[in-house]
Amino acid sequence: MSLRILVIDDDEAIRLSVEVLLRAKGYEVFLGADGADGFAKFVESQPHVVISDMIMPGHASIETIGKIRAMKPDVAIIAMSGSIKGGPDSYLERAIAAGADHYLDKPFEAAQLMSLLHDIEKSGRGP
Template sequence: MSAILVVDDDKSLRDLLSVVLRERGHDVETAEEGNAALELMLRTRFEMVISDIIMPGKEGMETIKEIRALYPEVQIIAMSTGGSMGNSQVLEYARMIGAHESIRKPVELPNLITTVERMLS
């Protein structure tokens, strides 16, 4: 069982991922943007962060950079639809700045579960 933080401004996606990951035996916390995520990380040790890239407040790229600098052992999965830059460019950049994996939105749950389990094993 691992502690996972899901960061996304879409409440329905946060809730869905939280339920799916809890069903797999993980402890899950959620945050709606990067500042809230970093606050949670001060109080709780997470093995993994799954973060959207495009969010209001502190966006995902900046959040990933800070997590990588402060908590280098944490596994990071970046998620995005890509916005105006395009999906593959955004996710490639997320990997360059510290994400270990990237997943395109809309999220395919079997792919996410496989990726999470592989990264945490």
């Protein structure tokens, strides 16, 4: 059984390119177009891993991560953003405080994502 992964990003090109990469590696992939849609897909699909953009319109990404963490404490959460670095109130720090386990700076290499997923699988957080 492979990891079930939910990708939440309002940028369709990023969402679909991550989907293609993950499906090619044998993962089961679900997609959410924003925080609210992503949370609904999370409830439906019960993924092992959530990869969520931090800057999206509508339902706040930080809130989505917090709700996901509260509902399923053992899910692995990867936050991603092109604006993740910064001062004391950076998206990264807020994502980690909300419950994200890892982060990726956009743009990222496929190998970076695959390495994180490999580490998550080795940690026993998968099926």
